[in-house]
Amino acid sequence: MPVFRIDRPGTTLRPLTDADQPFLLHLYGTTREAELQATGWTDEQKAQFVRMQFDAQQRAYFAYPDAEFFVIEQDGIPAGRIYLQHRREALLIIDISLVPEQCGSGIGSAVISAVFAQACASGKRVQIHVERFNPAQRLYQRMGFRLVEDKGVYLFLEWDGAARQAATV
Template sequence: MAAAAERFADRLAQALVVHDARLRLREETAQDADFVIALYADTRWEELRPVEWPETAKRDFLAQQSRLQSAHYREHYPGAELLLILRDEVPIGRLYLRAGASEVRLMDIALLGAECGHGIGGVLVRALQAQVQQQGQQLTLHVEPANPAQRLYQRLGFRLIENRGIYDFLGWSA
């Protein structure tokens, strides 16, 4: 599985460079923990805005949730590719995926708020779609029903497989 995932990562990196020569992917390391926590907090901050906690309590809570999410991914998705998206060698997001025999699971794709809306997510998802089509696989993901990324997934032809409580489980195949 690791070799297949590496091929996915290599092809995704090529698609990013075509979109913007300053973009690249690299494997996440333990030294990236502070960025991963900051990215998680950036993507979830609005959800905590109405909560009447001090800002430090919100930041501590989000850091804890980020660490729990990372532990969950590592435990439940062995062999997954945990990649950072970089522009000019500075992390701006992450892409987590796991390639199996018949399915590629897009576990997580997240960009800093300032990076959203510039086409990076679409480039990555379209590149994944092209690869799974070549391999005769399905591309699946979980997404919250109110997540703005739902519009992107609809435009790219994903269909609802199942509502799983707080997440929609979506799939795409050629």
């Protein structure tokens, strides 16, 4: 397993464990809150929907070959998750999510920068799919991701810092 050195005090990655499932379910629920507010569903219906969708998402994500699953911690407290797939020519960020109170704090950019460093060390690109309406898209653009393909609801982005770095040497 590669070591991801994160250049931000108190921010670390650790491998996911079964004990993280309640946190991950809560985190997933926060990513769907705005959407669920418009449904008119009861809290119980919302909770059932979130559980069903979370379980389906986890099954899909854990089916990725050559993937690693991390909890992002800030000062020892779970703050998010990052799931990565090691492809031959790229690191795919399968998912990166932070709890709402940590968004905009610099954790996401620090973790992505650590992924960039790992990609550069292995001569790879970094790829990510982002929903068109996701505000994190601005962060990805600022960090140098470029649009590769518009897939309708999702945009497929890529960062190729390793190639840019090699071109300047």
